[in-house]
Amino acid sequence: MNDQANTKLDFLEKAVLWDKGNTIDAFDDGRVFYHHWGRSINSGDNSLFSALTQMYNPLYLNKEYAKAEGHPGCVVAPLLVFNTVLGMTVEDLSLRGPFVGIKDCKFLSPVYESDTLTCRSAVLNKRYSESKKGAAIVTWKTEGFNQSNELVIEFVRSNFLVM
Amino acid sequence: MSPIYLTTFGEISTASKLKKVIRMSAINKMNERLTGQDNYFENFEVGAVYQHARGKTVTENDAVTICHLVMNSASAHFDDHLMKQMHQKKLAHVGESLVFGGVTISIVIGLSYQDTGEQVIRELSMDNIKLTGPVLHGTTLYSYTEVLSKEDADDDSGVVTFRHYGVDQDKSLVFQGDRTALIRKKQY
Numbered sequence: 001m002n003d004q005a006n007t008k009l010d011f012l013e014k015a016v017l018w019d020k021g022n023t024i025d026a027f028d029d030g031r032v033f034y035h036h037w038g039r040s041i042n043s044g045d046n047s048l049f050s051a052l053t054q055m056y057n058p059l060y061l062n063k064e065y066a067k068a069e070g071h072p073g074c075v076v077a078p079l080l081v082f083n084t085v086l087g088m089t090v091e092d093l094s095l096r097g098p099f100v101g102i103k104d105c106k107f108l109s110p111v112y113e114s115d116t117l118t119c120r121s122a123v124l125n126k127r128y129s130e131s132k133k134g135a136a137i138v139t140w141k142t143e144g145f146n147q148s149n150e151l152v153i154e155f156v157r158s159n160f161l162v163m
Numbered sequence: 164m165s166p167i168y169l170t171t172f173g174e175i176s177t178a179s180k181l182k183k184v185i186r187m188s189a190i191n192k193m194n195e196r197l198t199g200q201d202n203y204f205e206n207f208e209v210g211a212v213y214q215h216a217r218g219k220t221v222t223e224n225d226a227v228t229i230c231h232l233v234m235n236s237a238s239a240h241f242d243d244h245l246m247k248q249m250h251q252k253k254l255a256h257v258g259e260s261l262v263f264g265g266v267t268i269s270i271v272i273g274l275s276y277q278d279t280g281e282q283v284i285r286e287l288s289m290d291n292i293k294l295t296g297p298v299l300h301g302t303t304l305y306s307y308t309e310v311l312s313k314e315d316a317d318d319d320s321g322v323v324t325f326r327h328y329g330v331d332q333d334k335s336l337v338f339q340g341d342r343t344a345l346i347r348k349k350q351y
Contacts, residue, residue: 020236039234049232052225053273054217057280058197065193069284078286079272080233083265087233095237099264102292102340110285155289162254 021095024161027123027138033092038118039084041076046113049080076111081153085119085144089157093121093140097161100137105155109146116147124156135162194347198281203349204321207310215275215306223300225270226262235263262298264338271329271338274306279325282347287322292340296331303332311341320345 050060058065060077067073082105111117121142129135137160144153230240238245239255240263250258272280280286298304307328314322323346329338 037234045232049229049269052229053269054219054276055269055273055280056277057283058193059283062197065197068193079265079269082289083229083233083235083269086265087230087235091236099294101294103290105289105292107286107288 021091022093023096023163024126024134024136024138027093027126027136027140027161029123029126031123032120033089033122033140034120035088035092035118037088038116039088040114040116041080041084041111043074043113046074046076046080049083050077053077053079055079071110072112074113076113076115078107078111078153081107081111081117081144082155084117085142085153086155086157088117088119089121089140089142093138093157094159094161096163097135097159100158100160102158103156105153107153109150109152111146111152117144117152119144129160132162135160137161194282199277200349202278203282204313204323204346205349207313207323207346209310209312212307212309213275213278215278215308217274218303218305219270219274220301220303221262221266221270221298223260226266226300227260229266229269230263233265235265237263257297257299259299262300262302264294267294267298267304267329267338268292268340270304271306272327272340272342274304275308275325275327279308279323279327279342280344283344284320284347285345287343287345289343290341292338294338296335296337298331298337302337304337305330305332316345319348321348322346 046060049055055077059069059071059075061074063074066075119142121140123138124141125139127137129137137158139156139158141156142154143151146152227241239261241260243260246255246260247258249255307330309326309328311324311326316322322343324341324343326339326341328336331337
């Protein structure tokens with residue numbers, strides 16, 4: 001019985017961690033990251049997010065209201081655009097330490113349901129910590145685009161990376 | 164008999180003015196029926212501070228759903244066991260998943276939105292966003308808003324800058340950030 005269990009768990013010993021993300025030394029000034037996946041925001045995404053976060057403006061939840069205001073359909077809640085673009089940058093940029101702040105976030109063009117978002121970031125700055133050896137505050141500028149390559153959002157983010 | 168706008172605006176601008184008048188009257192009708200009537204551009208005074216009516220306990224469902232929905236792949240937001248191990252090794256302040264900051268920001272702004280966002284024509288920008296304390300599954304958030312500035316933009320709208328504050332059940336500040344939006348005027 002014991003032998004059987006040991007055989008079954010052999011893979012635990014053999015396994016090599018297929019790690020994700022970057023460490024501080026990857027963030028040279030000006031380096032640009034084209035982030036993974038892209039995301040089409042469908043109407044379910046927008047309704048779920050807007051209702052769950054109580055983003056109560058009919059522009060995001062009532063198609064007829066949005067159309068009366070001159071939009072082709074519901075507007076995607078700007079905070080969903082922000083969260084999705086931020087979300088897609090996390091693996092490349094910030095798996096190794098907590099959020100410090102966001103500045104200069106601009107919503108440059110409305111996003112509509114079924115639009116597809118992609119994003120990229122450039123390293124703006126890296127400042128090594130005086131109090132914590134080997135740690136650094138890294139600052140990036142992130143830009144999010146729709147399927148027509150139109151810039152829809154941009155922001156500057158800093159994280160405190162510990163390795 | 165010509166309607167009054169033909170003589171008032173002249174022939175060239177008639178089409179666009181008329182289109183705008185029709186569009187605005189259609190919106191105004193829906194807007195009056197479907198939204199509150201105390202949260203237009205005219206209602207905001209610089210320096211006013213509001214406490215918003217509802218609080219919200221951030222459930223694991225809210226936090227992890229939104230985190231995955233927006234494809235944030237940081238394990239700290241959805242792997243309790245990893246966080247427990249990190250905490251034991253003194254690599255994390257708490258031994259459980261942390262709520263993704265984007266969720267905290269969205270819920271605090273969401274709690275303010277019936278007051279500060281229902282008449283938004285367009286969100287313009289956010290700035291000076293800070294997350295100043297940990298938010299965990301089960302933390303209750305309350306939302307406060309200060310009006311920083313307002314400026315006339317158009318016949319039908321103006322630009323307002325708010326400072327949003329999010330506090331937890333112990334009144335500790337967990338989020339602060341500024342938000343600027345184009346807001347509808349009531350009288351148009």
